[in-house]
Amino acid sequence: MDLEQGLVVDSVTGVDVALPIAGPGARSFAFIIDWHIRTIVSVAWYVVAALLHNGSLHITAPLTPDSAWFVYVIAPAAAIYFLYHPVWEVATRGHTPGKRMAGVQIISRQGGAPGVGSLLARNVFRLVDSFPIAYAVGHVTTMVTQNHVRIGDLAAGTLLVYVHDSAPPTGYSAEPLATNQLDATTAEVISELLQRWETLDSAARRRMAQKILAAETTDGDNNDDAILKTRLESLASRGRR
Amino acid sequence: MSESSRDHALKVTLLRRSQLWKKAADRTRRLVGKKTDDAADAISMADDYRMLAHDVAKVRRLLPDSRSREYLEAAYAQAHATLHRPAWHPGYALLNLFRDEIPAVVSWLRPHIVWATALFILTVIAGYAMVHTYPDLIALFASPELIATVERGQLWTEGLLNVVPSSVLSLQILTNNIVVSLFAYCAGFLFGLGTLYILGLNGLMLGAVFAFTSLHGLGDDLFTFVVAHGCVEISVMCLSGAAGAAVGEALIRPGAATRAESFQRAALQSGKLILACAVLLVGSGLIEGYVSPNPVFALWTRIVIGVSYWAFMIVLLNGWLFAARRRGRAIPAPAAP
Helix, strand or coil: CCCCCEEEECCCCCCCEEEEECCHHHHHHHHHHHHHHHHHHHHHHHHHHHHHHHCCCCCCCCCCCCHHHHHHHHHHHHHHHHHHHHHHHHHHCCCCHHHHHHCEEEEECCCCCCCHHHHHHHHHCHHHHCCCCCCHHHHHHHHHCCCCCCHHHHHHCEEEEECCCCCCCCCCCCCCCCCCCCCHHHHHHHHHHHHCHHHCCHHHHHHHHHHHHHHHCCCCCCCCHHHHHHHHHHHHHHHCC | CCHHHHHHHHHHHHHCCHHHHHHHHHHHHHHHCCCCCCHHHHHHHHHHHHHHHHHHHHHHHHCCCCHHHHHHHHHHHHHHHHHCCCCCCHHHHHHHHHHHHHHHHHHHHHHHHHHHHHHHHHHHHHHHHHHHHCHHHHHHCCCHHHHHHHHCCCCCCCCHHHHCCHHHHHHHHHHHHHHHHHHHHHHHHCCCHHHHHHHHHHHHHHHHHHHHHHHCCCHHHHHHHHHHHHHHHHHHHHHHHHHHHHHHHHHHCCCCCCHHHHHHHHHHHHHHHHHHHHHHHHHHHHHHHHCCCCCCCCHHHHHHHHHHHHHHHHHHHCCHHHHHHHCCCCCCCCCCC
């Protein structure tokens, strides 16, 4: 994953949020999975409902279909197929099974979860994106737009980003620091002190060195500048593993 | 102490916090899809967000090309999305939509509605005049079956209920109307031209069919069929056209914003009206399925139904239905696209 190529969103913490944008490949992958799921479920509903409605091993429509045929067989199957995306996305705020499997998620341009209006708008614009066949318009726009978005995303102010669910880095224990190692803060203070050693007043640098050495070792009771500096350098080397 | 030693110490200290990151990521995952009333959990989430931000800043400098950075960036982004998820209360959102937002959008779209309606009326007149003058031109707008039926002195709507049950007819009609309405809105993406085309074509068809049926003495029968559901259905067509035109105008004249920003704002604002249109078309479809083809209903009954439903539409779109709940609140104007 290249974290430099993506959307960068301001955060109240002052540290930007970097969002790796999903490209046409990941989007297509997610769509194909979703398409298979909704097609399979929709067809399964049709077959089971048709068998139950006809009361025989035939799934074709009767010659004179009644209301029950449309209400229990056709309408639910069509609803599953056509409302799959809006219902899933609204219910889960930007996820569908296909997107989960592809490791992508819909977000707003501010990096937050998209609102219901945005999710509905991006689904309404599927009418344009799916034009003229096989999502040709949507596919082309994801390839040519900067953030790899289709027209529905442009209208809704949304985009698809990768969601990496990797395991946390291991190899470093959560145990407290070993007694012979410095914590980061002390290491930083010593580093700063040594860098500024020559510019500091000798009494001030001596006092600071003695404090650090007294806290970390038993060697803080010396007044010689050179010895204190040597001891600090020695202490700093504890950071090495 | 050398720079590398110092960085090494910082890296070691940073990486020892991986269990904290994991806890934060687990909490985010737990909270991402559901509400919680646990204040401690919410506070911990905010603390996690700050902690992750702090560590992300460090890891970007110390370990720029590492799995640790990848993991932390993902956890941070997820925490950001979770914290910035807007609250959503369906009941209040719906009330707010119909009470404040849709009236505001209607007010903003008023010039577009006027122009879309004018265009529709002009194309209806044009379609009527064309077919009334040159009856053969009906072949441009109607199917051969429809033409043959009218030439036999019958309306295609006669006996409709003998072929399809009302419930099915309603479902088919309202689905078709909603799709047309959505198309008119989405087609605004083509700088408004798609919307103008759909609006113009529908107007021409309506005028042409009325002229053709009038020529065969069936104009009154068609009016009787159409009046109950047509008032709202045609109005919704004009409203969808207005929404699509607003989307197109936002692309043509984006103002100070970029075209993408302007398009987004216009699409989201006018989309609210489309939602109301879809709701109205459900009622219209039910009337068209149950009332319009049923000969039991007299003309005056149909007119009362049609005009009443149209009045309901006006009341709904202006937010008067929930005026009591507004209690003097000013209708907020939507941001100009």
